[in-house]
Amino acid sequence: MSATAPASANDAPRGYWCLRPAGLTLLVHRRGAWAGLLLTAMILAIATGSLSSGTIPLAETVAALAGIGDPVTLFMLHELRVPRLVAGLLSGAALGVGGCLLQTLARNRLATPGIIGIDDGATAFAVASIVAIPTSLAPPMLALMGAATAAALAFGLGGGGSRGYRFIVVGIAIGALFGAITNFMLARTDIDAANLAYPWTVGSLNARSATTVATLAACLAVCLPIAKMLGRDLQLLRFSDAIAIGLGTRLRRTRIAILIVTVFVTATAVAVAGPVGLVSLAAPEIARHLTGHRGVPVINSALAGAMLMIAADWVGRTAFAPVEIPVGVITAVVGGPYLLWILLREPRPGGG
Amino acid sequence: MTTPHALCVRCPPRGPQPPSGGRAKADMTHNIPMPAQAPAKSSTLQTRELTLGYGERTIVDRLTVQIPEARITAIVGPNGCGKSTLLAGMARILSPRAGTVLLDGRDIAGMPTREVARKLALLPQDATAPDGLTVEELIQFGRQPYRGLMRQWSPQDAAIVRAALRATQLEPLAERPLDSLSGGQRQRAWIAMTVAQDTPLLLLDEPTSALDLGHQIEVLELIRELSRQGKTIIMVIHDLASACRYADHIIAMRDGEIIAEGDPAGVVTEELVEKLYGVRCTLLREPGTGAPLIVNPVSIRHDTD
Numbered sequence: 168m169s170a171t172a173p174a175s176a177n178d179a180p181r182g183y184w185c186l187r188p189a190g191l192t193l194l195v196h197r198r199g200a201w202a203g204l205l206l207t208a209m210i211l212a213i214a215t216g217s218l219s220s221g222t223i224p225l226a227e228t229v230a231a232l233a234g235i236g237d238p239v240t241l242f243m244l245h246e247l248r249v250p251r252l253v254a255g256l257l258s259g260a261a262l263g264v265g266g267c268l269l270q271t272l273a274r275n276r277l278a279t280p281g282i283i284g285i286d287d288g289a290t291a292f293a294v295a296s297i298v299a300i301p302t303s304l305a306p307p308m309l310a311l312m313g314a315a316t317a318a319a320l321a322f323g324l325g326g327g328g329s330r331g332y333r334f335i336v337v338g339i340a341i342g343a344l345f346g347a348i349t350n351f352m353l354a355r356t357d358i359d360a361a362n363l364a365y366p367w368t369v370g371s372l373n374a375r376s377a378t379t380v381a382t383l384a385a386c387l388a389v390c391l392p393i394a395k396m397l398g399r400d401l402q403l404l405r406f407s408d409a410i411a412i413g414l415g416t417r418l419r420r421t422r423i424a425i426l427i428v429t430v431f432v433t434a435t436a437v438a439v440a441g442p443v444g445l446v447s448l449a450a451p452e453i454a455r456h457l458t459g460h461r462g463v464p465v466i467n468s469a470l471a472g473a474m475l476m477i478a479a480d481w482v483g484r485t486a487f488a489p490v491e492i493p494v495g496v497i498t499a500v501v502g503g504p505y506l507l508w509i510l511l512r513e514p515r516p517g518g519g
Numbered sequence: 520m521t522t523p524h525a526l527c528v529r530c531p532p533r534g535p536q537p538p539s540g541g542r543a544k545a546d547m548t549h550n551i552p553m554p555a556q557a558p559a560k561s562s563t564l565q566t567r568e569l570t571l572g573y574g575e576r577t578i579v580d581r582l583t584v585q586i587p588e589a590r591i592t593a594i595v596g597p598n599g600c601g602k603s604t605l606l607a608g609m610a611r612i613l614s615p616r617a618g619t620v621l622l623d624g625r626d627i628a629g630m631p632t633r634e635v636a637r638k639l640a641l642l643p644q645d646a647t648a649p650d651g652l653t654v655e656e657l658i659q660f661g662r663q664p665y666r667g668l669m670r671q672w673s674p675q676d677a678a679i680v681r682a683a684l685r686a687t688q689l690e691p692l693a694e695r696p697l698d699s700l701s702g703g704q705r706q707r708a709w710i711a712m713t714v715a716q717d718t719p720l721l722l723l724d725e726p727t728s729a730l731d732l733g734h735q736i737e738v739l740e741l742i743r744e745l746s747r748q749g750k751t752i753i754m755v756i757h758d759l760a761s762a763c764r765y766a767d768h769i770i771a772m773r774d775g776e777i778i779a780e781g782d783p784a785g786v787v788t789e790e791l792v793e794k795l796y797g798v799r800c801t802l803l804r805e806p807g808t809g810a811p812l813i814v815n816p817v818s819i820r821h822d823t824d
Contacts, residue, residue: 178677180659181694185672194671340604396668403663409612409643413715415636 186410199467202457206470210256213474217481218248223394230515250380253440255372255477255494257383259446261436263472264387264394264465266447268429271401271463272422276452280314280433282335284342288317289437291345291352297364297488298356307382307438315436317341317428356358367441371493372480385436390428394465397424400465443479443495446472452506475502561588562638562719564609568618571601571608578604579775581618586720586768591742591752593783594765595759597796601775603644603754604725607755610641622720636664639720640713644728648697653671654708655693658683661715676738679715687711687741703734708740721745723754729759739765763787763810771795787811793819 179185184195219228231244232237266279273283280286281372292313320341325334349368353361366373388489403411412418433447450472454464457471479497486492536575541625564586571579578601586592586609594602607613609620611627620627627635638663648657662676684690687707697705706726713721725740727735735758744764746752756762762769771779771786772794779786789802792813800816 179672180677181655191669192672221596399663399666399668403660405649406660407643407645407647409607409610409641410646412612412632413610413636413639413641413643414660415633417632432759 196458196462199458199462199464200470202290202454202464202467203470205457206454206474210470210474213478213481214252214256217252217484218244220481220485225473226452231362231519244490250377251372251480252389252477254380254383256389256473257380257479258372258393258436258440258443259450259473259476260469261383261387261432261472262440262443262476263445263450263454263468263470264391265429265433265436265471267451267463267465267468268397268425269447269452271400271404272425273430274405275332278335278338278450279303279444279451281442281447282371283321284317284340284345285321285338285339285430286437286442286447287313287342287345287349287442288313289434290442291349292316293367293438294349294352294364297367298360299352300510304486305378305382307435308380310438311431313345314430314437317345318430322426328513341478355468358462366493370439370494371475371495373491379435379438383439386431386435390432391466391469393424394428397428398463398465398509401425401465405463440476441493443476443498443519445495445498445506446475449498449506450475452510524604532737543781547732560719561625561751563588563621564639564720564753565621566605566609567617567621569605569608569615569620569662570617571604572616573613574606577775579608582777583618584770584777584780586751586753588751591746592768592770593756593762594753594755594770594772595757595773595795600772600795602772604751604775605772606641606724606755607643607745608723610639611635612641612643626671632661633664636716638718639722640716640718641722642709642713642724642726644724646709650705651696651699653694653696654689654700654711655680655684656710658711658715661674661712662704664716679717683711683715686714686744687790701734702730703737706730706734706738709743710738710745714745719749719751721750721752723752725755725757728757735761745756759787759792760810760812764805764808782811783811792816 179194182197184197184200186193213226215225218232219225226234227240228244231240238442260493265285266281268285269278269280269285272278289310290313292309296306296309313380317338321334321338324335324341331500353364353368356364361468400411400416403414403416404421404425406414406419408418436443451464452469453471453475454467458464458467475498476494480494482501483492483494483497488514523755566582566584568581568583569579570577570581582605584605592606596602604613608615609627611632614628622630622635624637658680659676662680665676666672684693687710689704689708689711690709692700692704697708698793700708708725710726710798723742727738730738739761742752746767754766756766766783769779769783769786770777771791778794779791787802788811789800792800792802794797798813798821799819800813803812803814804810805812809824
C-alpha cells in the first residue's frame with residue numbers, strides 16, 4: 168500500500184485494469200467492472216423471478232422462453248411478461264443514465280430529470296395530446312417535445328447549467344408549472360379521457376405499445392455509447408469550470424451534448440413508463456455507492472436503473488395481486504427510504 | 520545528457536530521494552544542481568490590444584503584454600485591478616471582447632482547447648476537487664489532454680504522474696484524499712497536477728492566498744524550482760514582497776491598465792506603491808536578495824474607487 172511499491176514501466180493507475188486489445192489502450196475501473204457484474208447478476212435473478220412468479224414454475228418458464236410449453240404459458244410469457252420486462256429494463260436503464268448525466272452536468276445530486284422538470288414536461292405534452300389537443304403524433308414524439316421544452320427552459324433560464332443550484336431551482340419551478348398544467352387538463356376533461364391519460368401521470372409498465380418500446384430501444388442504442396464516450400469530459404465536469412477548460416474540455420459543447428442525450432433518453436423512457444422520477448435519482452446513487460464515488464458511472468447507472476425498475480414492477484404486480492400497483496408508486500415507496508438511507512449513512516466523503 | 524532536472528517530468532528519477540513529508544524544505548534549492556540550459560520545449564505567450572470584461576463592465580482595456588520565456592512573471596495590483604481577469608483571459612477561460620491572446624504566435628481562441636492544454640496549464644484560485652479524490656488521482660487528471668478514446672493510458676502517462684509526485688514530494692501522500700491534507704500540501708498537489716500536464720507555460724492565480732507563511736514559502740520555492748527547469752510561469756499574487764522576492768518580471772496593474780513593468784528591483788519604488796495601493800511607505804532593500812521591503816506604510820487613500 169505504500170507509495171514506494173515498485174512500479175513497472177507501463178502500470179495502470181491504481182484501481183484500474185489496463186487492457187490492450189488490438190493496439191488500443193483501454194482503462195477499466197476494477198470496482199466499476201465488479202459492480203457491473205453484480206448488477207447484471209441481480210437483473211438476471213430478478214428477471215427470472217419476475218417471469219416465473221406465481222403460476223409458472225421456473226423450469227417451465229425457461230422452456231417457454233425457448234418456445235416449448237402449453238399455449239397459455241407461451242402466451243402469458245411471450246405476449247405479456249417478456250414485453251413488460253423489456254419495457255421495464257429499457258426504461259429503467261434510460262432513466263438511470265439520464266439521472267447520472269444530469270447530476271454530473273449540474274454538479275449536484277439533486278439535479279435529475281424528475282426534479283428539473285424534464286419528466287413533467289414530457290408528461291404534460293403527452294397528456295395534452297390525449298385529453299386536450301388530439302394530434303396524430305405518437306406519444307414518444309410529444310414526450311420528446313415536452314422534455315426538450317422543459318430542458319431548454321431550465322438550461323436557458325438557469326444560467327447554462329454552470330451554476331447547479333440555480334439550474335435546479337429554475338428546473339423545479341418549470342416542473343411545477345408543467346405539473347400544474349397536466350393536473351389542470353386532467354381536471355377539465357371527461358372521465359374516459361382522464362382514465363386514458365392516467366398511466367402517464369403515475370408511471371406504469373402495463374401494456375405499453377410495442378412501437379414506443381422500440382423507439383426507446385433505438386434511442387438507448389444510440390445514446391448509451393455517446394454517453395460513455397462523453398465519459399472523459401464528464402469526469403472533468405466534476406471540477407470547477409476553469410479547471411475543466413484548463414485541462415482541455417470544450418465545456419459548452421459537452422454541456423449541450425449531455426443535455427441533448429438526457430432529453431432523448433428521459434423522454435423516450437417517460438413515453439414507455441411514465442414519470443418514474445425516483446429511478447433517475449436512486450439509480451446513480453446505487454451505482455456510485457457500489458463503485459465507490461469515483462468517476463461518472465454511466466453504464467452502472469443504467470444497470471441499476473434497469474434493476475430498480477423491474478424489481479419495482481415485480482413487487483407491484485404480485486404483492487397485492489390481483490390488484491396491480493403502478494411501478495411509479497412502488498419505486499417511491501421502496502426507493503425513497505433506500506435513498507434516504509444512502510444519503511444519511513454516508514459518514515465521510517470517500518468513505519464508501 | 521546533462522544532469523537530470525530535479526522537477527523535469529521527462530528526466531529519469533534522481534538518486535536517493537530527499538526525506539519528504541514535513542515542510543522543512545525551504546533549502547531544497549540549495550542542494551540541487553541547476554543546469555542553466557534551455558527547456559526541452561517552450562512556448563511564447565503575449566496579448567495584443569486585449570480587452571476583457573464581465574457583463575457590461577470592461578475590466579481590462581486594450582492591453583498588450585509580452586511574457587518573458589522561462590521566467591517567473593508576477594502580476595500585482597490592488598483588488599479589482601483586473602489581474603485575475605487578465606490571467607483568465609490569457610488562459611482562454613474568459614473570451615476576449617476585443618484583441619487577441621497569442622500562444623506561439625497563434626490566436627488562442629482559434630486553437631483546439633486540448634492543444635492549448637498541452638502548452639498551457641492553469642491553476643485557478645480556490646480550486647476544488649470532487650469529494651474523496653486522492654492526490655494521485657488528481658495528478659492523473661493532468662494527463663487528460665494527452666489521453667484519447669482509443670489510447671486511454673500509456674507508460675509515459677504513468678511515468679509522468681510518478682515524476683510529478685516525486686517533484687512535489689507528495690509520494691508518501693499519494694493515496695490520501697485531497698480533503699485530508701493541509702492547505703500547503705493540497706496546493707502542492709494541485710501544482711503537481713499542472714506539472715503532470717507537462718506544459719511549457721504555467722499560470723497560477725494567487726497560489727499562496729490562504730496559506731500561512733511556512734506553506735507560502737513552500738509553494739513559492741516549488742514555483743521557483745519549476746521555473747528553473749524552464750517553465751514560463753505567470754502568477755497573480757497579492758503580496759508585493761513575495762512578488763519581488765520570487766519573480767523575475769513584475770507587471771503592476773491598476774484599473775485594468777499596466778502602470779509599470781519590468782525587473783522587480785527597478786520597477787518597485789515608493790511612488791509605485793503609492794500609485795498602486797494608495798499607501799505612502801519607505802522601501803528598504805532586503806539583505807541578501809535585494810528585494811524591496813515595505814516599511815512604515817501609511818494609507819493616504821481617501822477616495823474610494
